[in-house]
Amino acid sequence: MKALLLGLSLLIASPVTLASTPLQRLSQLVDYVSVDYPGAVDQGEIANPTEYREMLDFAQNIQQLAGQLPANERKKEILEAADRLRDLIEQRADSREISRLSAELRHWLINSYALPATPAEPPDLQLAARLYTDQCVACHGAGGRGDGPLARSMEPAPIDFTDPERYRSRTLYGLYGVITHGVEGTEMRGFPELTDEQRWALAFHVGSLAVDAASEEKARQLLLSGQVDASGFDLKTLTTRTPAEIEARQGADAALVFGWLRRHPESLFRQDGAQSLRLSRELLQQSLAAYRNGDARRAHELAVSAYLDGFEKVEGNLDAIDRELRLKIEDAMTRLRQQIRKGVPAQELQQQIEAADALLQTASGKLGSTTLSAGTAFASALLILLREGLEAILVIAALAAFLIKTDRRDGLRWLGLGVLAALLLGGLTWWASSFLEIGGAGRELTEGLAALFAAAMLFYVGFWLHSKTGAAQWQAFIHGSIQKALSQGALWGLSSLAFIAVYREIFESVLFYQALWLQTDPAGQNAILGGLIVALAALLVLAWLILKYSTRLPLRQFFSVTAWFMFILAVVFAGKGVAALQEAGHLPVDHIAFPRIDLLGIYPTLEGLGLQLLMIVVGVLMLRHGKGGSGQARA
Numbered sequence: 236m237k238a239l240l241l242g243l244s245l246l247i248a249s250p251v252t253l254a255s256t257p258l259q260r261l262s263q264l265v266d267y268v269s270v271d272y273p274g275a276v277d278q279g280e281i282a283n284p285t286e287y288r289e290m291l292d293f294a295q296n297i298q299q300l301a302g303q304l305p306a307n308e309r310k311k312e313i314l315e316a317a318d319r320l321r322d323l324i325e326q327r328a329d330s331r332e333i334s335r336l337s338a339e340l341r342h343w344l345i346n347s348y349a350l351p352a353t354p355a356e357p358p359d360l361q362l363a364a365r366l367y368t369d370q371c372v373a374c375h376g377a378g379g380r381g382d383g384p385l386a387r388s389m390e391p392a393p394i395d396f397t398d399p400e401r402y403r404s405r406t407l408y409g410l411y412g413v414i415t416h417g418v419e420g421t422e423m424r425g426f427p428e429l430t431d432e433q434r435w436a437l438a439f440h441v442g443s444l445a446v447d448a449a450s451e452e453k454a455r456q457l458l459l460s461g462q463v464d465a466s467g468f469d470l471k472t473l474t475t476r477t478p479a480e481i482e483a484r485q486g487a488d489a490a491l492v493f494g495w496l497r498r499h500p501e502s503l504f505r506q507d508g509a510q511s512l513r514l515s516r517e518l519l520q521q522s523l524a525a526y527r528n529g530d531a532r533r534a535h536e537l538a539v540s541a542y543l544d545g546f547e548k549v550e551g552n553l554d555a556i557d558r559e560l561r562l563k564i565e566d567a568m569t570r571l572r573q574q575i576r577k578g579v580p581a582q583e584l585q586q587q588i589e590a591a592d593a594l595l596q597t598a599s600g601k602l603g604s605t606t607l608s609a610g611t612a613f614a615s616a617l618l619i620l621l622r623e624g625l626e627a628i629l630v631i632a633a634l635a636a637f638l639i640k641t642d643r644r645d646g647l648r649w650l651g652l653g654v655l656a657a658l659l660l661g662g663l664t665w666w667a668s669s670f671l672e673i674g675g676a677g678r679e680l681t682e683g684l685a686a687l688f689a690a691a692m693l694f695y696v697g698f699w700l701h702s703k704t705g706a707a708q709w710q711a712f713i714h715g716s717i718q719k720a721l722s723q724g725a726l727w728g729l730s731s732l733a734f735i736a737v738y739r740e741i742f743e744s745v746l747f748y749q750a751l752w753l754q755t756d757p758a759g760q761n762a763i764l765g766g767l768i769v770a771l772a773a774l775l776v777l778a779w780l781i782l783k784y785s786t787r788l789p790l791r792q793f794f795s796v797t798a799w800f801m802f803i804l805a806v807v808f809a810g811k812g813v814a815a816l817q818e819a820g821h822l823p824v825d826h827i828a829f830p831r832i833d834l835l836g837i838y839p840t841l842e843g844l845g846l847q848l849l850m851i852v853v854g855v856l857m858l859r860h861g862k863g864g865s866g867q868a869r870a
């Protein structure tokens with residue numbers, strides 16, 4: 236019956252009832268065959284004629300859908316496998332052969348067509364249990380045995396999630412697919428109104444109901460004694476393999492641990508360096524696959540994600556170990572995104588991806604030891620804060636010097652307010668980021684926009700200051716107009732500039748520190764704190780020096796120096812802002828031959844350097860006119 240309806244629905248494919256794509260349906264059908272075939276054929280004999288007809292029908296649908304797949308390097312094998320699957324079913328072959336072949340097919344589909352087969356967030360299993368009680372118990376029963384009050388007269392009956400055979404032959408990805416799209420022609424409807432995370436969490440929940448307390452305990456023992464190493468599993472294996480497949484490949488003990496991981500998947504989400512890099516490499520392969528299928532947009536998205544969700548997490552650590560390599564990888568990743576945008580031949584993109592992959596592999600080896608030595612941890616912590624904090628401290632010190640110099644010490648409070656607010660929000664970000672993964676793209680967007688905003692404000696302040704350097708202007712400024720000049724609005728501006736300059740850096744450092752923290756043992760964590768304190772002290776000394784020496788300058792010179800200083804910082808921020816937006820894929824990237832100087836925000840792209848050049852030209856033009864522009868600048 237199910238087959239008939241499914242077959243029919245495939246033919247009249249109404250978009251209302253069938254939300255899934257042909258690719259998703261194809262992978263769902265492949266799953267059904269491997270799960271239901273043992274019920275249809277037993278030792279070469281047809282055990283259930285209806286089921287057997289279903290299987291033949293499914294196989295035919297699989298062939299059809301496979302034929303419609305967009306061409307790619309695996310398509311030929313997928314078609315052959317689909318043909319073979321049908322042959323095997325017609326010959327009533329052994330069910331193990333069927334399940335082996337369908338496992339292979341499933342993997343080709345997931346990998347070569349870049350089906351997203353893992354949840355983005357760690358599943359919230361408590362939430363899943365609540366959702367299950369609310370929405371699933373009526374049919375599947377409180378214990379998941381398929382014996383809910385509505386189940387009695389249902390045909391086909393709701394699945395018993397505790398049935399060990401069923402459990403052994405289902406992937407979490409398959410369950411997630413059913414929860415998303417439902418099963419045509421049965422009472423099992425899809426739950427598209429739930430979020431992706433909720434559906435994944437439910438898949439983990441129902442997919443582990445068959446794991447009883449005894450086997451969970453046994454798995455725990457195996458893990459504790461080190462007989463099975465859980466780090467041998469990655470998230471994708473967990474969601475796209477069946478327990479039976481794991482048992483066949485790695486043995487019964489590994490299968491027990493595999494079941495345990497369905498209950499405790501968190502560890503697979505805690506990314507250590509090696510995992511982040513593995514993720515990067517995998518996403519690059521998916522990007523290539525998407526590109527081959529003619530989906531350049533998806534390829535670009537995946538390439539961006541390979542950078543932001545994988546590599547960027549270890550950037551800070553790699554920087555401490557091998558800066559050269561880090562730059563090379565960053566460069567390779569931008570280049571390949573550029574190639575995707577340009578629409579180069581797939582062959583060319585493949586070469587670039589291979590090059591990037593080799594670099595990532597090298598990085599993986601270098602970061603290989605999961606824990607960093609205390610010395611490296613100290614050095615990394617020190618460097619991160621020095622690098623990130625430098626600009627912020629320069630901006631704050633220059634603003635403070637200005638206030639002191641013009642006898643507006645009352646403005647210092649406003650400055651302090653901005654810094655304090657940034658520190659508070661920074662603390663909050665740290666706290667929130669320990670359980671909220673701050674997505675790579677959102678992060679870069681925030682950083683980029685903040686940098687551009689700060690650049691614009693610095694540019695304005697620089698110009699305003701400069702307009703005061705003309706003899707008449709600064710005289711007038713000092714004697715009288717100063718009150719007007721630092722109106723309420725200006726004070727707020729001061730505050731927000733301080734805020735944005737500091738928060739931007741904290742926001743960026745938090746993520747670096749987090750990655751570092753995860754890679755160190757307790758001794759290393761003390762070293763991190765040590766590095767932080769030393770760097771902080773160094774920055775404060777620097778601020779003090781700037782204040783001390785700059786305020787000694789004669790007023791006019793001071794204004795001029797500060798103005799230039801602000802301009803330069805504005806140009807640096809603009810370069811960084813553009814680079815961040817490029818990393819997030821919001822701006823095109825065109826490489827040009829030019830040295831790259833991180834500290835000065837100089838990145839060799841047409842877009843970044845273009846904007847910086849424009850600012851310099853406008854700045855110089857305005858400065859030459861600037862002497863007359865004070866009124867307008869103050870307005």
Ligand code: HEC
Nearest residue numbers: 370371374391392393394405410413414418421422423437
């Ligand atoms: C109205 C009854 C009903 C409700 C409510 C219901 N299901 Fe089902 N479910 C079924 C039936 C019937 C099947 C068997 C479909 C089939 O024969 O393939 C099923 C099958 C499934 C499967 C496939 C299992 C497998 O091994 O193939 C999953 C997963 C599932 N349900 C999850 C859920 C979740 C999660 C909820 C709650 C959000 C839910 N169901 C709510 C009736 C229901």
